[in-house]
Amino acid sequence: MNAAxxxxxxxxxxxxxxxxxxxxxxxxxxxxSGYFLANRKVGGFISAMTYSATTYSAFMxxxxxxxxxxxxxGALGFEMTYLAATVILMVIFAPxxxxxxxxxxxxxxxxxxxxxxxxxxxxxxxxxxxxxxxxPYASVQLMGIGYLFEILSGGSIPFMAGMMxxxxxxxxxxxxxxxxxxxLTDALQAIIMLSASLLLxxxxxxxxxxxxxxxxxxxxxxxLKVTWSFPLFVGxxxxxxxxxxxxxxxxxxxxxxxxxxxxxxxxxxxxxxxFIYTILCVLFGLAAAAKLPGxxxxxxxxxxxxxxxxxxxxxLVALSIMGAAVSTMNSVILTLSSMFGRDVVKAFAPGISEExxxxxxxxxxxxxxxxxxxxxxxxxxxxxVLSSMASGGLLMQLPAxxxxxxxxxATAAGAVSSMITGGxxxxxxxxxxxxxxxxxxxxxxxxxxxxxFVSVSxxxxxPKGTDSFMKSVSDSVNSHFGI
Amino acid sequence: xxxxxxxxxxFALFYSVINIAVPFLFLKDTGSFGGAFLFWNLLTGAVxxxxxxxxxxxxxxxxxxxxxK
Numbered sequence: 431m432n433a434a435x436x437x438x439x440x441x442x443x444x445x446x447x448x449x450x451x452x453x454x455x456x457x458x459x460x461x462x463s464g465y466f467l468a469n470r471k472v473g474g475f476i477s478a479m480t481y482s483a484t485t486y487s488a489f490m491x492x493x494x495x496x497x498x499x500x501x502x503x504g505a506l507g508f509e510m511t512y513l514a515a516t517v518i519l520m521v522i523f524a525p526x527x528x529x530x531x532x533x534x535x536x537x538x539x540x541x542x543x544x545x546x547x548x549x550x551x552x553x554x555x556x557x558x559x560x561x562x563x564x565x566p567y568a569s570v571q572l573m574g575i576g577y578l579f580e581i582l583s584g585g586s587i588p589f590m591a592g593m594m595x596x597x598x599x600x601x602x603x604x605x606x607x608x609x610x611x612x613x614l615t616d617a618l619q620a621i622i623m624l625s626a627s628l629l630l631x632x633x634x635x636x637x638x639x640x641x642x643x644x645x646x647x648x649x650x651x652x653x654l655k656v657t658w659s660f661p662l663f664v665g666x667x668x669x670x671x672x673x674x675x676x677x678x679x680x681x682x683x684x685x686x687x688x689x690x691x692x693x694x695x696x697x698x699x700x701x702x703x704x705f706i707y708t709i710l711c712v713l714f715g716l717a718a719a720a721k722l723p724g725x726x727x728x729x730x731x732x733x734x735x736x737x738x739x740x741x742x743x744x745x746l747v748a749l750s751i752m753g754a755a756v757s758t759m760n761s762v763i764l765t766l767s768s769m770f771g772r773d774v775v776k777a778f779a780p781g782i783s784e785e786x787x788x789x790x791x792x793x794x795x796x797x798x799x800x801x802x803x804x805x806x807x808x809x810x811x812x813x814x815v816l817s818s819m820a821s822g823g824l825l826m827q828l829p830a831x832x833x834x835x836x837x838x839x840a841t842a843a844g845a846v847s848s849m850i851t852g853g854x855x856x857x858x859x860x861x862x863x864x865x866x867x868x869x870x871x872x873x874x875x876x877x878x879x880x881x882x883f884v885s886v887s888x889x890x891x892x893p894k895g896t897d898s899f900m901k902s903v904s905d906s907v908n909s910h911f912g913i
Numbered sequence: 914x915x916x917x918x919x920x921x922x923x924f925a926l927f928y929s930v931i932n933i934a935v936p937f938l939f940l941k942d943t944g945s946f947g948g949a950f951l952f953w954n955l956l957t958g959a960v961x962x963x964x965x966x967x968x969x970x971x972x973x974x975x976x977x978x979x980x981x982k
Contacts, residue, residue: 506950506954514957518925521964647946653944655943655948660937694971701965705958913971
């Protein structure tokens with residue numbers, strides 16, 4: 431595809447997003463809550479779309495397509511498990527996060543740990559863990575765009591240039607008006623992602639495979655068999671299954687719906703979006719495997735598939751992938767900047783004014799964007815594995831998060847020690863390439879983290895306000911949700 | 914945690930078991946769309962529909978003032 435056409439497409443798309451950002455800025459609220467949570471006044475549709483666009487990144491159309499291409503239908507099981515687990519967890523956790531956010535005026539997910547465990551160290555450790563683990567996750571979004579545009583343009587748009595464009599757009603959308611801008615641009619991206627994918631499916635079914643998918647895949651029945659090993663399935667799926675409660679960029683979105691009705695709409699809207707989008711991405715992976723067998727780099731499957739479709743459609747799909755990447759990346763960076771300000775800086779300087787706190791957070795948005803850019807330059811491994819490693823590290827917060835709502839005996843020392851030991855163990859095992867007994871690091875890390883959490887909690891004093899905290903949350907959940 | 918949530922947790926446990934057991938034990942070698950592909954789609958669809966049911970009991974207490982729509 432001609433580089434000038436791609437750049438023109440990006441310019442049109444960016445202009446539409448920038449206009450939404452400008453609109454969002456007109457009604458920007460004050461303080462941390464205004465900037466990072468849109469004053470907790472987001473309607474159901476926008477909440478659902480921003481949750482979907484934040485969750486579903488370039489990984490879907492690049493990584494998942496590549497994973498399906500190389501390993502078949504196991505990839506569908508992996509992604510569907512994530513979706514079902516997210517809905518299961520949201521039903522339990524969304525009302526509690528939503529209620530706690532309003533009760534205690536929480537801005538970040540880690541702040542909940544600080545409040546419940548009466549320890550700023552608990553929130554600080556969680557925030558640092560998220561910072562360390564989410565840099566690779568945000569970076570793979572840039573890598574996805576870099577690869578995509580390099581291949582689509584036949585090398586005219588180099589890997590680095592594609593990444594720079596994506597980083598710049600992400601920065602503009604997030605920095606200008608915080609979550610109001612990100613939520614509105616996310617909604618735009620989500621609509622483009624779904625529409626472009628449906629159009630691509632229509633073309634593939636009618637243009638590339640006039641006899642249907644079934645006939646096209648008749649020569650590749652291996653792709654429809656479960657060829658994944660059990661340890662691989664567990665290793666990749668386990669961290670993603672708990673994504674909804676351990677990844678701060680999506681947890682923070684549980685604070686934003688303006689009412690219980692909007693929160694429900696968010697969950698159901700996301701469910702529908704995720705179900706359709708997952709099936710589409712898996713079908714694209716299968717289509718690429720049937721049409722373009724023998725690729726050396728599976729992550730390039732989507733880009734090469736697009737080279738076989740009409741140019742306007744290829745451009746639209748490429749922009750939708752860029753939208754998916756940008757919407758995830760700027761949400762991650764926005765959340766990380768709020769966590770650094772609220773859970774790290776404020777822990778050291780509790781007397782800091784909210785205005786100054788917000789200034790520091792906003793300063794961090796470009797800083798984190800640049801860090802992600804340089805990390806992405808390293809081009810480490812397969813995109814799917816990198817993303818999963820990030821979630822694997824974040825999974826180490828799970829015992830502490832469960833303790834917040836469901837275990838009165840949980841203590842700050844237990845929470846802090848479990849996150850530190852689990853985080854170090856998982857990081858070490860990934861770096862050394864260790865898979866004890868054939869199982870992936872998140873499984874061992876979670877076992878260790880859970881064990882440390884329970885043991886240390888039982889040996890230390892629980893926070894004085896535990897009963898009061900739990901009663902407040904329980905009463906609020908009961909009055910708003912009837913549960 | 915009330916009765917409805919307890920039922921939900923049991924349902925989640927049941928889902929977790931069959932989500933892995935059925936494809937890995939019984940559909941591993943079925944090389945058609947009627948195998949693991951269909952199973953994982955149907956099972957996930959069932960979970961999502963159950964989600965519609967379980968959240969239908971949530972009270973709907975709207976908060977006034979300007980909303981980002």
